Amino acid sequence: MLTCKEFLNELSEYLDESIDAELRAKLEKHITECPNCWVIFDTTRRTIQIYKGMNPYPIPADVESRLMNALEKKMAAKGR
């Protein structure tokens, strides 16, 4: 039987699906029996999902135009 602490130590790899089948089975058994770990598993999974779904804000127009200006100068200097 896994302890909660052992479960937590493997949680990240479990969520990334980078563990072997045997350990995976043990972890799955643990969350069906331990409501606290199930909640932690579920909310951690959703934490990652929320961040992954976050699109970058459009880059502010002034920042972009300064970037493009700087690059144009650079390109001109490098010359062709």
Next chain:
Amino acid sequence: MPAPTQAGVDESTLVAQSREGNTSAFAELVRRYEGKIFRLAQHVTQNREDAEDVLQETFMKAYEHLDQFQGNSKFYTWIVRIAVNQALMKLRRKKTGKTVSLDETIDTGEDTVVREIAAWDENPEQRFSREELGEILDSAIQGLEPPYRSVFVLRDIEELSTEETADALGLSIPAVKSRLLRARLQLREKLTRQFKRKGEDAFAYL
């Protein structure tokens, strides 16, 4: 600068054209990734001005060293590595006398932080406007220590692999993994305070 006609062109073609001196091909590469690089720079430096510098320096360096880019990694991964280096350098310069190294030992202890154990709403995101949600997510990240923050940003926001993250940060793979676990748990903790089901508080303490 000419033409949005490059929009559908694939990345390796753009890189090849840029190498031959086609400036509009390079401009298209910049447009594709500037948003992500700016976000990454803001997360790592936590400062808009620095982030803007990092953004510029990243693409300047990329342009300068384009001939060193090996086609065996993705262009995006390559510029992320440049951006991370620039951002870390900024951090280091700011803290004179106190070097910020991602290698510095941080007390990882064995006490994996888990205090809030409460189920979330079905769709907690919907309780907030997009702006509010963005602020909640950003400020949670800001609350992480830099070594955890960088790992989380690269792995879970920029979606680099463990190996790519290790490579970009100069860390070992086990270090990336353990920092990622802690970062994720800390963020989960912070978000739970906002997203937990109303009326439902911790079941118990572990």
